[in-house]
Amino acid sequence: MRPQRFDLIAFDWDGTLFDSTALITRSIQNAAVDLGLPRPSDAAASYVIGMALYPALAHAVPELPPERYQEMGLRYRHHYLGAQHEISLFDGTLEMLAALKDRHHWLTVATGKNRRGLDEALRLAALQQMFDGSRTADETAGKPNPQMLLELMREFGAEPERTLMIGDTTHDLQMAVNAGCACVGVSYGAHDHESFAEFNPLFVAHSTAELRDWLLQHA
Template sequence: MQTRQFDLIAFDWDGTLYDSTASIIRCIQAAVADVGGTVPSDEAAGYVIGLGLMQALAHAAPDVPQDKYPALGERYRHHYAKHIDDLSLFDGVLPLLVSLKERGYLLAVATGKSRLGLDEALRNVALKGMFDGSRTADETAGKPNPRMLHELATEFGVPASRLLMIGDTTHDLQMAINAGCPSVAVSYGAHGSEALTALGPRHLAHSVRSLHDWLLLQD
């Protein structure tokens, strides 16, 4: 008899596994200032985390003309690169991932980062090989389009109902809804608990430890 609820667990990266939310907000604000746009508030900059880079920057800086988008993207990457060595996994993430692997789960990343950015992050935190698959916003459709989850489900032959999406933003949860996948939200990232809860996740974790404990109960 099958008792396990999920076969494949897909994690968002920034703000879910990687403690980068505050840095991303600062880099968005600095990039917008560099091209002469109105600097977004922390809340406005935080809201776009999880979207593809240019979609995020366009939303955060609506007064920046489209002909400045290349420069806007370049300035964001410039600022982010200066701080990448200061970023790390949230405490408890590595033991969580190891525990899930030992229990036979397939693990994936579904992120708004670029492929280059994700691969660099995985190298920096010595996680190469931990994940069975991944999708990034520049190689498929960005969130909340469900395509990256559909592609991961197809790649591993897992029905949507047995793919769990874990993320810290409403973009992550809406993508899961659009894909027909269950979701879990974490409140320690970019978006607040109330907005996350409104989208009906199976669980709202306030720490990596509580996320770990909940996942272990699903075996």
């Protein structure tokens, strides 16, 4: 049975499926302080969520010299990994994914995490078998470059018009536009949903329940 509108659905991970926005923001801030640099504001630290780690750190902490990117990356991972057991999937996420799986969509993840980080997150959430494919920032180009989506579409033989990207940041939605795909935004993650308008999302969900209902009716 072919899905109604979209064969391939790509989800961002942090802030879309996984309630990790506050921890990522705090980990970036604490890593900067560890290195004796100014503490980024909440807005600056949360804006870069979804980007590959080193470009994100460079943007959030402009005072950071390139030769210290690796050092700050290690401090970021120290803070994030030390507390990741405290965070979890957004309520209703597992049920939403299972319902989409029953409708024969290909479910994938397109994330700014690295492969090690995504695999660990999938293990913690017991979702290793839920997704048909995934791409991480260290395997291909980071968002908003469309390469992640282009590779996933090629892997599954999906056309852009039958591919949907779902994310909580402008980086996610810009990637979808760059790949020629439709997009849906969620307002409960890192970016202000009012900034989504220029990307013409099909829908903006304010909860996982709203996202699930829209997908089951329109995807």
